[in-house]
Amino acid sequence: MSAGQTTVLTETAAAATGVDGAKEDRHFVTALARGLAVLACFGPGRTSLANHDIAEACGLPRSTVSRLTYTLTKLGYLQHMPELGRYRLGTATIALSSAALGGLDVRAIARPALQAVAEAANASVGLGVRDRLSMRYVDCQRGPAAISLNLDTGSRISLARSAMGRAYVAICPERERQGIYEDLKALDPVAWPALRTGLDRAVAEHREIGCCTSFGEWQETVCAIAVGFHPGGGLPPMSVNCGAPTVITDARFLMEVARPKLIDAVRSLDGVMGA
Incomplete structure (x- = not known):
């Protein structure tokens, strides 16, 4: 893993655990931040990830990551590949990215x-x-x-x-x-x-x-x-x-x-x- 990828994953972990949460912002929804941090783990060179990969990147327990990936899969933001035991971004993220770039x-x-x-x-x-x-x-x-x-x-x-x-x-x-x-x-x-x-x-x-x-x-x-x-x-x-x-x-x-x-x-x- 390159230094640039390591830095990005460190920042992803910060998002998951909530650097902003340390500011005691009562409007900050930690569960939502963690779900978005899971999606942020994916990128060039990281197109498919297992739960343990995501847990390491986000600094979260595997049980928490398992619930997050299950939920995101049900909503179409992740796609589970059972033969590999890994996840990739789902089609729902395409709509989001297309709307944002558009x-x-x-x-x-x-x-x-x-x-x-x-x-x-x-x-x-x-x-x-x-x-x-x-x-x-x-x-x-x-x-x-x-x-x-x-x-x-x-x-x-x-x-x-x-x-x-x-x-x-x-x-x-x-x-x-x-x-x-x-x-x-x-x-x-x-x-x-x-x-x-x-x-x-x-x-x-x-x-x-x-x-x-x-x-x-x-x-x-x-x-x-x-x-x-x-x-x-x-x-x-x-x-x-x-x-x-x-x-x-x-x-x-x-x-x-x-x-x-x-x-x-x-x-x-x-x-x-x-x-």
Whole structure:
């Protein structure tokens, strides 16, 4: 399992046990959060899971997971494969994802600009939104390089360590940013000081040079930059990254060649849905 997958599963466990629950929010429904955390376990490289896999990822007892997977299967959100003793996402999740993505008209507007940057930088360019303590890809365009990042629509990456996540933090409302900081600190108090330093640096970077960076901090072999923006039209903040394996590109190329192109592309998307 890669470092990125481990981070995502750690964040899934936090969602299941309820980092927000620690805030003693009487409106927070822990059972619902756990059920959604079970669904969040599935993704690229994790298309089918057994109860014990889910229990480990969510940090929950197997008996609890068994009840959750049974309920989600009855509702069509999971499909049980009895011959394997495993589960996969059910057809009910397709309706949810289709409805969610269908409401993001900004994807169609952004796609030509993202593709132009991907080709010019010979890299992967992704459009992402926040998903708790992760970033979720809602679109991805690739350059002509034979080797590219193994990420696509629906993929999740770390909010705190990735350029995409840092760009989101840099432009989100101050109140939301403080909430993110509190959740990250509660999730891993030991790692928090280093994460805080990286996020504070990212906020300054976005203001001073127009983008955030992550050179080997999300994954050692990946270099990326990202720019955040406000699409308007009632949509939440979003961010666009540009990155590639280090065998394809390096920090200097991204900063000197890709950065101005990425900034110009994202600038054209700022407020586009409210226009």
